[in-house]
Amino acid sequence: MKLSFISLLLFLQSIFALQIPVYKLIKYEHQGVLYGSQVSSLKLAGAHYKNVEEIQRKMALVHASDLHLTLFHVILANKPGALLIILEENEPEKIRDIELYLGTHRFYFPIFFTFQTLEIMELYEQLYWLKGDGIQFVLNSNVEAEGLRNVTLENYYGFLNDYDEALPTVVLAAHYDSFSIVPELSFGMDSNGSGVIALGEIAKLLKKNLINSKPKYNVLILFNSGGNDNFIGLQRWLDSKAPDLKHAINNIAFALCLDTIGKSEELTFHITRFPRKDETELINLFSGFNRTASKYQISLNYFKKKVDLVDNYIPWGHETFIKKKIVAATLSHLERPANSTLEKNSIYDRKSNINLHILEKNVMFIYEALVRFLDGDHENAQMKVQAKLSSDALGWLKKFSSHSRFPTKIVSGSEFLILFRDYVREALGNNMKLQKFHGSDDVYFDTKVEILNSYKMKSKVLDLYIFLYVVIYLLLLWISVKYVGSIKFITSKKSRHKNFNHQY
Ligand SMILES: *[C@@H]1O[C@H](CO)[C@@H](O)[C@H](O)[C@H]1NC(C)=O
Ligand SMILES: *[C@@H]1O[C@H](CO)[C@@H](O)[C@H](O)[C@H]1NC(C)=O
Ligand SMILES: *[C@@H]1O[C@H](CO)[C@@H](O)[C@H](O)[C@H]1NC(C)=O
Ligand SMILES: *[C@@H]1O[C@H](CO)[C@@H](O)[C@H](O)[C@H]1NC(C)=O
Numbered sequence: 182m183k184l185s186f187i188s189l190l191l192f193l194q195s196i197f198a199l200q201i202p203v204y205k206l207i208k209y210e211h212q213g214v215l216y217g218s219q220v221s222s223l224k225l226a227g228a229h230y231k232n233v234e235e236i237q238r239k240m241a242l243v244h245a246s247d248l249h250l251t252l253f254h255v256i257l258a259n260k261p262g263a264l265l266i267i268l269e270e271n272e273p274e275k276i277r278d279i280e281l282y283l284g285t286h287r288f289y290f291p292i293f294f295t296f297q298t299l300e301i302m303e304l305y306e307q308l309y310w311l312k313g314d315g316i317q318f319v320l321n322s323n324v325e326a327e328g329l330r331n332v333t334l335e336n337y338y339g340f341l342n343d344y345d346e347a348l349p350t351v352v353l354a355a356h357y358d359s360f361s362i363v364p365e366l367s368f369g370m371d372s373n374g375s376g377v378i379a380l381g382e383i384a385k386l387l388k389k390n391l392i393n394s395k396p397k398y399n400v401l402i403l404f405n406s407g408g409n410d411n412f413i414g415l416q417r418w419l420d421s422k423a424p425d426l427k428h429a430i431n432n433i434a435f436a437l438c439l440d441t442i443g444k445s446e447e448l449t450f451h452i453t454r455f456p457r458k459d460e461t462e463l464i465n466l467f468s469g470f471n472r473t474a475s476k477y478q479i480s481l482n483y484f485k486k487k488v489d490l491v492d493n494y495i496p497w498g499h500e501t502f503i504k505k506k507i508v509a510a511t512l513s514h515l516e517r518p519a520n521s522t523l524e525k526n527s528i529y530d531r532k533s534n535i536n537l538h539i540l541e542k543n544v545m546f547i548y549e550a551l552v553r554f555l556d557g558d559h560e561n562a563q564m565k566v567q568a569k570l571s572s573d574a575l576g577w578l579k580k581f582s583s584h585s586r587f588p589t590k591i592v593s594g595s596e597f598l599i600l601f602r603d604y605v606r607e608a609l610g611n612n613m614k615l616q617k618f619h620g621s622d623d624v625y626f627d628t629k630v631e632i633l634n635s636y637k638m639k640s641k642v643l644d645l646y647i648f649l650y651v652v653i654y655l656l657l658l659w660i661s662v663k664y665v666g667s668i669k670f671i672t673s674k675k676s677r678h679k680n681f682n683h684q685y
Contacts, residue, residue, distance in 0.1 A: 198634060198635065198636055198637070199300055199301070199304060199634075199635045199637065200632050200633070200634055200635075201265075201295050201301060201632065201633040201634075201635060202295060202630050202631070202632060202633075203265065203293035203294065203295045203320070203630070203631050203632070203633045204293065204294045204295065204363045204364075204365040204366055204628070204630060204631075205218060205221060205291070205292070205293055205294075205322075205324070205363070205364070205365070205628045205631065206218040206283055206288070206292040206293070206294070206362060206363060207283075207284060207361075207362045207363065207364060207625075207626075207628075208328075208625075208626040208628075209328070209623060209624060209625045209626065210328060210623060210624035211623050212622075212623075214287075215287055216284065216285060216286065216287055217283070217284065217286075217287065217288070217292075217362070218288045218290070218291055218292040219287065219288065219289055220288075220289060220290055220291045221291055221320070221322030221324055221631070222291070222320055222321050222322045223240060223262065223263045223290075223291050223318060223319070223320050224317075224318070224319045224320075225238070225239050225240045225262045225263055225317070225318055226239045226240070226313075226314040226315070226316065226317055226318070227239060227240045227241075227242055227265075227304075227308050227315075227316045227317070227318050227635070228240065228241050228242070228261075228308060229241075229242060229305065229308040229309040230242065230243040230247070230252070230256055231309060232308075232309065232312060233255065233259055234259075235312055236256060236259040236260070236261045237259055237260050237261070237262075238260065238261075238262040239261060239262055239263075240261065240262060240263040240264070240265055240318045241256055241259075241261040241263070241264050241265070242265045242267065242304075242305055242308060243256065243264070243265075243266055243267070244266075244267045244269075244297070244305065245266055245267060245268045245269060245273040245276055245279075246269060246273045246274075248266065248273065248275060248276070248279055249274075249275040249278065249279075250275065250278045250279065250282060253279060253282065261290065262290055263290050263291040263292070263293070263318070264290065264291070264292045264293070265293050265294075265295060265318075265633070266279075266292070266293070266294045266295075267294075267295055267296075267297050267301060267302075267305065268294055268295065268296050268297065268528070269296070269297050270296070272527075276527070276528075277524075277527060280361070280362050280523060280527060280528065281521075281523050281524060283362050284362040284523040285523065291320070291322075293320075293631075293633065294363055294366070294528070295633070304316065304635060304637070307637070315637075316635055316636065316637055317635065317636040318633055318634070318635050318636075319633070319634045319635075319636070320631055320632070320633045320634065322631055323629070323631075324626070324627065324628055324629060324631075327626075328624035328625060328626045329588075329589050329592065329624065329625050329626070329627060330624050331619055331620070331622075332588070332589075332592040332593075332619070332620050332625075333592055333593040333617050333618070333619060333620075334358075334406040334407055334413075334414060334591065334592060334593070334617070334618055334619070334620050335406055335591075335593055335598060335615055335616065335617055335618075336403065336404065336405045336406055336414050336417070336418050336615070336616040336618065337403075337404045337601075337602070337605040337609075337613060337614070337615055337616075338401060338402060338403040338404070338418070338426075338609075338613075338614055338616070339401070339402055339605075339609035339610075339612035339613045339614055340399055340400065340401050340402075340429075340612050341384060341387055341388045341391055341400040341401075341402060341609070341612070342391050342396050342399055342400060344399050344425065344429065345396070345399055346428060348396065348397065348398055348399050348432075349398055349399070349432045349433065349434035350398060350399040350400070350401050350429045350430075350432055350433050350434065351398045351399070351400050351401070351433070351434055351435050351436075351437070351551075351554075351555065352401045352403055352433055352435070352436035352437070352502075352509075353380060353383065353384070353400070353401070353402050353403070353436075353437050353439070353551075354380070354402075354403040354404075354405055354415065354436060354437070354438045354439070354498060355376030355377050355379070355380040355403075355404060355405075355438065355439040355440070356376070356377075356404070356405045356406065356407070356408025356409070356412070356414060356415075356498060357377045357404050357405070357406060357408070357586060357591070357601060358406050358407060358408050358409055358410075358414075358586050358587075358588065358591055359409065359526065359585070359586035359587060360409035360522055360523075360526045360587060360588070361526045361527055361528045361587070362523065362528065363528045364585060364587040364589060364590070364625075364627070364628045365585055365587075365628055365629070365630055366528040366585065367526070367528070367585045367586060367587035367590075368581070368582055368583075368584075368585060368586070375439075375441060375442050375443030375540055376438075376439035376440055376441070376442060377404060377581070377604075378443075378540065378544075378570075378574055378577060378578050378581070379439050379442055379443075379540065379543065379544045379547065380402060380404065380439055380608075381574065381577070381604060381605075381607070381608045382544045382548075382570060382571065382574050383544060383547055383548050383551065384402045384608040384609065385571070385607075385608055386548050387400060387548065387551065387552070387555070388608075390552055390555075391555075394556055396555065397555060397556070397557050398434060398555055399429060400555065401429060402608065402609060403415075403418065404601075404605055405418060405498070406591060407618075407620055407621070408498060409522045409525075409526065409588070410522075410588065410620060410621050410623060411493070411494065411495045411621070412495050412498050412500075412501045413618075413620060413621050414618065415498050415501040415502070416501055417616065417618035418616060418618075419501065419502070419505050419507075421616060423614075423616070430505075433502070433507045433508075434462065434508070435462075435463070435466060435507075435508050435509065435510075436499060436502045436507055436508070436509035436510075437499075437509070437510055437511075437512060437551075438497065438498035438499045438509065438510070438511040438512070439511075439512055439513075439547070440497070440498075440511050440512060440513030440514075440515065441513045441514055441515055442512060442513060442514055442540065442543045442547075443536065443537075443539065443540040443543070445514035445539065446478070446479050446480065446539055446542065446543075447479070447480045447482065447514060447516075448474070448479055448480070448481050448482070448512055448513065448514055448543065448546075449481075449482045449483065449484050449512070449513055449514065449515065449516050450467070450470070450481065450482070450483045450484070450510050450511075450512055451484050451486065451497050451499065451510060451511040451512075451513060451518065452483060452484070452485055452486075452499075452510045453485065453486065453487055453488055453499075453500070453503050454485060455467075455483075455485070463508060465554060465557075466554045469550050469553040469554050470550040472553075473546055473549050473550040473553065474546065474550075476549075477542060477545065477546040477549075479542070479543070479546050482516065484516060484517065484518075486518060488500045488503050488504060490504075494520070494521055494522070496518035496519055496520075496525075497511040497513075497518060498511055499511040512547065537570070537575075537578075540570070541569060541570045544570065573607065577604055580600060584596070584597045584600065585597075587625070588620065588623075588625045589625045589626070589627040589628075590627075593617060602615075
C-alpha cells in the first residue's frame with residue numbers, strides 16, 4: 182500500500198510540476214550603493230508579459246527575443262512580483278541594452294534567467310492563454326545573505342628564462358577573471374578567456390624558442406586577477422614589494438596585454454601614443470607586428486587614446502602600466518575602448534562566441550611578431566612552428582568554458598583557482614609565482630544555480646485527477662481482492678498499476 186501511494190505522488194508530480202534551473206541577476210555594492218536584484222526567494226503565480234494587466238504581484242515571464250528597453254519599462258511599470266527572462270542559445274538583438282540597464286539599477290524583487298527548453302516554452306505558451314492563478318512558481322533560495330567583502334585574489338606570474346639582471350624585461354599579461362550581470366553565466370570566453378589561452382600557448386612556444394637563442398630580454402608572463410575591477414590586480418602587482426619583482430618592474434621595456442582576441446581577424450593595437458623617432462626599439466616592435474600581420478593576412482589597426490587620469494573607469498590593462506610610465510599596449514579585436522565593465526562583458530560571451538581557427542591564427546601571429554622583436558632579428562625570423570593550438574589548450578578552453586570566473590568564484594581557495602593553478606604551472610613550470618592581494622571595496626554576493634518549481638494545475642482540476650485516480654485504484658484493488666485472491670495480490674497490484682500509468 183505504501184509503495185502505491187508514493188508512486189501516486191510521484192506520478193502526480195511528474196504531470197503537474199516542472200523544475201526549472203535558473204540563474205539570478207547580480208547583486209553587488211559599488212561605492213556604498215547596492216545594485217541588481219536584492220531578493221531571491223519567491224512564491225507567486227505566473228503571468229505572460231503580454232497579459233499586461235496580469236503582471237502585478239506575479240512572476241512575469243518574458244522571452245529575451247521579445248525584450249527591449251521600452252518593453253522592459255512597461256513591465257516594470259506594472260509592478261511584477263518577480264521576473265523570469267527566457268534566453269535562447271543565440272544572442273538576442275537587444276540583450277546588451279537590457280544587460281546594461283539591469284546591471285546599473287536596483288530591484289526589490291527577484292530577477293532570474295533561464296535557457297529555453299521545450300517544456301519551458303510550453304509553459305510560457307500556456308501562461309498566455311491561461312489567465313488567473315493557473316500556474317504557481319516557488320523558489321526557496323539558499324544563497325548567502327552576506328556579501329563577500331575584502332576578498333583575497335591571486336595573480337600568477339613567472340619568467341620564461343632565468344632572470345638576468347642585466348637585461349630589460351618584456352611583460353606579457355592577460356587577466357583571467359570574468360564578469361557579467363549573471364554570476365553563474367560569467368564565462369567570458371572572448372573576454373578574457375581567449376587572452377588567457379593565447380598567453381598560455383605563447384608562453385609555451387616562447388619558452389622553447391628562448392632555450393635555443395641568446396635572449397635580449399627577460400620575458401615575464403602574468404595572469405592577473407581583478408581585471409574587471411579597474412585592473413586592481415595589475416595595480417597591486419606593479420606595487421609589489423617582492424625584491425625579485427621590484428628590480429624587473431623597474432626595468433620593463435614593454436608590456437603587452439592580450440585581450441578579446443578569439444573572435445576576429447581584425448585586431449587593434451590600443452596605445453597611448455606612437456613611438457618617437459628615437460625610440461628604435463618600439464618602432465621595431467610595431468613594424469615587426471605590422472609585417473607579421475600582413476604575412477598572416479590579419480588587418481592590424483591602431484587606436485590612440487590618452488590615459489584619463491580623472492575618469493575612474495580604466496578600459497584597458499595597459500593603462501595601468503602607462504600610469505607607472507611604462508610603455509605598454511593592449512591587443513584586442515575591439516576597435517574602441519568600452520565605456521564600462523558591463524558594456525565590455527556579456528552573458529553571451531560563451532564558448533560559441535570564439536572562433537578556434539581565428540584564435541589559433543592570432544596566437545601564431547602574436548608569437549611570431551614577438552619572436553621577431555625578442556630576437557632583435559626582425560628581418561630574418563625563421564619560424565618553424567606548427568600552426569595549431571595544442572590539444573592541451575583545447576582541453577583547457579573547454580574547462581574554462583564551464584567555469585564562471587565571476588569575482589566571487591575566483592577567490593583564494595576556490596574550485597576555479599585550483600584548476601587554474603595547474604594551467605599556469607603547465608606554462609611556467611617551477612618558475613610560477615603567486616601574489617595574493619585584496620580586491621577593491623566593492624562587495625559581491627555569491628549565487629548558485631537554483632531550482633524554480635512550477636506547479637501547473639490549480640486545485641479544482643488537480644482534485645478531479647486525484648479523485649479519479651483514487652476511485653480507479655480502489656476499484657482495481659477491489660477486483661484483485663475479489664477475483665485474484667490474496668496470494669497474488671502484491672505482484673498483480675504492481676503490474677496493473679504500471680499499465681494504468683501508461684494510459685495517462
Ligand atoms: C582586508 O583584510 C586584510 C587582512 O586579511 C586587512 O589587512 C585589511 O585591512 C582589510 N581591508 C579592509 C578594507 O577591510
Ligand atoms: C604600422 O602600421 C600602421 C598603420 O597600418 C602605421 O600607422 C604605423 O606607422 C606602422 N608602424 C610601423 C612602426 O611601421
Ligand atoms: C583582457 O586582459 C588584458 C590584460 O590584462 C586587458 O588589457 C584587457 O582589457 C582584458 N580584456 C577585457 C575585455 O577585459
Ligand atoms: C562609449 O560612449 C560613447 C559616447 O556615449 C559612444 O559614442 C561610444 O560608442 C561608446 N563606446 C562603445 C564601445 O560603445
